[in-house]
Amino acid sequence: MKKFFSIFLVAVLALLTAAPLPAQEKTLKRKVAIGRFTNETQYGKGLFYDKENDPMRKQALDILSAKLAQSGKFILLEREDLDVLVSEAGEDMNKIGADYIILGSITQYGRKNEGHEQVFSSTKTQTVEAGVSIRLVEAATGLIIYSDEAKGYAETTSKQTLGIGGSSGFDATLSDKAISAALSQLVENIINKCMDKPWRSYILAEDAGSYIISGGEAQGLSVGDKFNVYKKGRKVKNPQTGMEIELPGALVGIVTVQTIVGDTPVTEVSFCSYSGHDLDLDHLDNYYILDD
Numbered sequence: 001m002k003k004f005f006s007i008f009l010v011a012v013l014a015l016l017t018a019a020p021l022p023a024q025e026k027t028l029k030r031k032v033a034i035g036r037f038t039n040e041t042q043y044g045k046g047l048f049y050d051k052e053n054d055p056m057r058k059q060a061l062d063i064l065s066a067k068l069a070q071s072g073k074f075i076l077l078e079r080e081d082l083d084v085l086v087s088e089a090g091e092d093m094n095k096i097g098a099d100y101i102i103l104g105s106i107t108q109y110g111r112k113n114e115g116h117e118q119v120f121s122s123t124k125t126q127t128v129e130a131g132v133s134i135r136l137v138e139a140a141t142g143l144i145i146y147s148d149e150a151k152g153y154a155e156t157t158s159k160q161t162l163g164i165g166g167s168s169g170f171d172a173t174l175s176d177k178a179i180s181a182a183l184s185q186l187v188e189n190i191i192n193k194c195m196d197k198p199w200r201s202y203i204l205a206e207d208a209g210s211y212i213i214s215g216g217e218a219q220g221l222s223v224g225d226k227f228n229v230y231k232k233g234r235k236v237k238n239p240q241t242g243m244e245i246e247l248p249g250a251l252v253g254i255v256t257v258q259t260i261v262g263d264t265p266v267t268e269v270s271f272c273s274y275s276g277h278d279l280d281l282d283h284l285d286n287y288y289i290l291d292d
Contacts, residue, residue, distance in 0.1 A: 028199035028220045028291055031265070032068060033077040033098035037061045041109040056106055056175065060132065063180050064104065067187045073195060075218060075265040097266065100194055103135040106179070107149065126171055127155040130178035134186045136193055140200060140288075141246070146193045152181025199291040201227070203255075203284045204269060211279075213289055216260040216268025225257045227289045229276060252277040255289060 039045075039057045051057075068074050077098050108131030113124060129151060136146040154177035199219075204212045215221050233247030253276015262268030279287060 026220060026222075026225075027073060028215075029073055029075050029218070030099045030194050030199065031077055031097065031219075032074045032100050032102060032194065034061060034064060034102045034104070037064070037102075037104040039106045039109075041106055043109045056109065056179070059176055060104065060106055060179050060183070063176065064102070064183050064187070067180075067183060068190070071187075071191055073191060077266065098139050099200065101137040101139060102190070103137060105133050107131045107133045108151065109175075109178075111174070123157055123159045125155055125157045126174060127153065128174040128178040129153050130175070130182050132179060132182040132186065134183075134190065136190055138197070146189060148186055148189065150182045150185035152178045152183070152185070154178040154181060201289040203229070203279075203287050203289065206279075206281050206284065207271070209273075210258065210271045211255055211274050212269050213255060213272055214269055216262050216265070216270055218265035218268055221257055221260060221270055223257050223260065227255050227257075227291055229253045229255055229274070229279075230288055230290060232286050232288060249288065252279070252287070 037057055037060055038051075039054045039060075041056075043056065065076055069076060108129065111126065111128045113126055130153075131149060131151045133149040134147070135144050137143065138145050154174045156171050156174060201213045201215045204214055206212070213227075229252050230249035231252050233249045235244045235246050237244050253274055255272035255274050257270045257272050259271040260268065261271070
């Protein structure tokens, strides 16, 4: 019996050792731009208020950028003219160069101090409440695919006993913590909405039989990767909303990455071979590439 068990154990170990490890799923990073993050509250807006240098606006922008970067699933585009581009782009968000655009605002901000006096001691509690609104726009369609609002809270308590202890003024870090708490409730949904849709790219040009597509190593592309090429579907107008809707595209071929060039996530492109139906080289903007 012992001999049989030993043989069985050796056989199981051999099978486990020989079994190939499951392939790790490739994550293709999405390009995200954050624009129009505004402060809609009246807090801190004095006579010489400068909208572009609003400290709370910058706080929220930095916190959201840090949270998205920590996920490892995004390339964040930093452009000084992003707000202008968003306002000028209208429905054609593709000219911004991002897959998604995040539009946000601080909609609520309040702070209060509460104190309790006792015979030999006193306590002081500082509380900050912040409300943040987020809209996620898909650049390819210009449609809002996610919109939500959340509130965050932060507080700190100081105590004095017989005149000894903390008696500090307002804790400025509470603003960061309240805004961060509000954004934390929204970031996971933002990530899920962006990653639910297939990674998309475009054919930029044809060069001596090679097809140049946007994207490179920074987004997770590798030599040998294959992607489907689709021809855009025709657009129809919805009489109920007045909006144009692009019908699903038709699969026409496959591109295979041969070479990747470029120094930054914005300038990286991939040279690809192509197999499938002939493409209209004069209208390459009629095609798109999906990782599906």
